[in-house]
Amino acid sequence: MPNIIVCVKHSYDVQQLRYDKTSRKFLLAEAPKKMSDMDRRAVEEALRIKEKHGGKVIALTVGNQDSIDTIRQAYAMGVDEGYAVIDKDFESYDTNNVALILAQAIRKIGNFDLVLFGSASTDGYSRQVPPKVAMYLGLPFINFVREIRLEGNYVLATSDYEDGLYTYRVKLPALIAVTLDINEPRTPTPAAILRASRKPVTQWTLKDLGVGALKKYFEVLDSYMPETPRKHVIFDASSDDKIPDAVQKLIDALRREGVI
Amino acid sequence: MSTPIFYPKDTLVSFTKDEIMFRESVREFAQKYIAPKWIEIDEEASKDPMKIPLDLIKKVADQGLLCIPCSDKYGGQGGTYTMATIAIEELAYADPAVALAVYTLLNNGWPFALQLFGKEEVAQEIIPHVSKGEAFFGIASTEPQGGSDVANIRMTAKKSGNVYVFNGEKAYISGVGEVQVLPWGGGWFLIARTGEAGHRGLSAFAFLAKKNGVIRKGWYPTVYHDIGRHGLNTGGFKCENFELEQEYLIGEENKGFYYVMEGFNLARILVAAATVGGARWLLEQAAQWFKTRKLFGRYIASFQGISFKFAELYAKYEAARYFVYRAARLADKIYIEKDPAYNPKDLNVPVALAKMYGPELAAELGQEVMKWYGAYAYTKESPIHRAWLGLFSYTIGAEGAQNIMRYIIARDLLGSEYVRD
DSSP, rough: OOOOEOOEEEEEEEEGGOOOTTTTOOOOOGOOOEOOOOHHHHHHHHHHHHHHHHHHEEEEEEEEEEGGGHHHHHHTTTTTTEEEOOTTGGGGGHHHHHHHHHHHHHHOOOOOSEEEEEEESSOOOOOOHHHHHHHHOOOOOOEEEEEEEETTTTTEEEEEEEEEEEEEESSSSEEEOOOOOOOOOOOOOOOHHHHTSOOOEEEEETTTTTTOOOOSOOOOOOOOOOOOOOOOOOOOOSSSGHHHHHHHHHOOOOHHHTOO | OOOOOOOOOOOOOOOOOHHHHHHHHHHHHHHOOOTTTHHHHHHHHHHHTOOOOOHHHHHHHHHOSSSTOOGGGTTOOOOOOOOOOHHHHHHHHHOOOOOOHHOOOHHHHHHHHHHHOOOOOHHHHHHHHTTTTTEEEEOOOBBBTBBOOOOGOEEEEEEEEEEEEEEEEHHHHHHHHHHHHHHSEEEEEEEEEEESGGGEEEEEEEEEEEEEEETTTTTTEOOOOOSSSSTOOOEEEEEEEEHHHHHGESSSTHHHHHHHHHHHHHHHHHHHHHHHHHHHHHHHHHHHHTTEETTEEEEEEGGGHHHHHHHHHHHHHHHHOOOOOHEEEEIIIIIIOOTOOOOOGGHHHHHHHHHHHHHHHHHHHHHHHHHHHHGGGTTSSOOOOOOOHHHHHHHHHHSOOOHHHHHHHHHHOOOOOOOOO
16 A cells, blocks of 8 residues: 655646736736646546555645645545645745755655656756655655556556657665556535645645755746747739639749748 | 614625635636637537537536535535635636536535425435436426516425325426436426415425436426527426426425525526626626727727727726625625624625626627627637627626526615615
8 A cells, every 4th residue: 555745736727827928928927827737647646546455644735825726626535634845935945955955854754665746847848856865765756658558566657758659677675756647636515625725734844854955056037938930921912813813922922931 | 963874794805725726626627628629619509409418517527517516425525605606706716608617606506505495305316416417407487478587486386195296397497408318317496386375385395307317207307498508408498297206395385485495596696707707708808909090190998989898898997896796705604604694694695696686797708799899700610699698698698697686686775665666
């Protein structure tokens, strides 16, 4: 009966993210947040493993105070326990810092067989946190996973790389990061949502985890919406006799741009 | 001198975190499973009204969207009335012909009314089947001679030993097909005459036309062909010496008028929510069209005849949405939180505003969007007419005619002695 820890991020909902038309900076203060898309699949997969093999599913997040909402969402999906490492400076941490904090929290929770992540977060999309957590914990790591099977003390995971599908077999405990293809996550019922709001979320600070001053290896200097200027080329096809010439010019232009 | 108007009891509308999470959940569900199918459902059931989308009804049930405000001891979700309202708005946004939304709203509002006024064992028998999508439970009030004049209902229910014997006819009732095809069956919160003429001689019943998969004797249904909202069946039925055990009487004999009026208030909130959800879909169709359609070398919204009308209709949409959720919040105060500062009559005006305003906005918006789209909207390939015709049904009737809403508002604001003829 495996105990599974699922790491979830309270991400900006990029589909609702707007930007300032002049500075092209993202308007983060007004952007809604939700559980990262791939992390939701990780929670779903953990719940499916539990439904098949028993055990326990634990959700863990690190973030600002509002990241507790993501643990509530995980509770609504059906996880058994929820932990949140709350730090007001979370936004300034790099992926090493986040990985170190998560690794410490996972150690503190203890008694786990499998750690699941989404391969990338919806907003940052760096894909760096899961392998770094695996490194800190000394766990085998399988990335871009679209299928998981447990066989005794082993896990079989199928990864989706550009050149094909690879199936790995590793001994538990292990850390696996999943993609969007692994499953369709459940949508919680009203009763499950109401139950979730009554469940306790264990909150820790960095001090509780014994994490001291964090050394930053890199920082994000800038983030903005890239401009994609249009060329506004007009081909004159305003009369029948101009159409053949316009079509030829259009084809030439598309070839020049490498589109065809 | 002036006469102060004391309505309404103010209630601010805001949503809890649970409700926000629920809206996202139900929106994702509805967009994934219902939005891709609503046109096909509407088309198929337009040819055969018995083409009822049983697979989607089951999905809606499994998602916990039926009997949301009902207690979990009856298999309900133990949720708020606002949650039910959110669910209906999102289902209607995904299916703007509103068939699934109306199936769902009936099976929220009326099982909840049964829980409020019916006997414990009857609620325990019926509501679990409704919440699992195995049975339908709606409202049967209207008769061939009309629907608005509830006090003059003619169907009789005569007590004979341990049963009531029903004779008479109900017409324009939602769910006549559903009761026949759903595995357990179900029926309606039905109102019939047990006593004197007028509203003091009416009783309400949990009228089960089909129970445990068996259609009961003396019940003769007919199915109608509607012009829209095809995935939800409308029909009528005759009762000829139809016998119903006395425990299915709801509350006290000859008090049915009062129970059904409270039930109507609850259901009307959800009807209005459906029209608001459909209206949002229509507004988005318009916005999309305005970003692509050009005439005379200009985007059509650059003509103020169009953009100003759009702005006016958007204002009405926001107002309608406010009316709906203000009424839902009041329903929570009265029936869920049981706040002693509120009583059921506080719902009359807020609900009538929502039910008067939402359907009329949706019908007007549908008609305008049809015109903005031009001839394409008049083809069967365009989905807009399906939304328009589905939503239009709620300007005609369904939990109360529009002029009845106007009457309620005027009566409660001015006093009934000043608005009677």
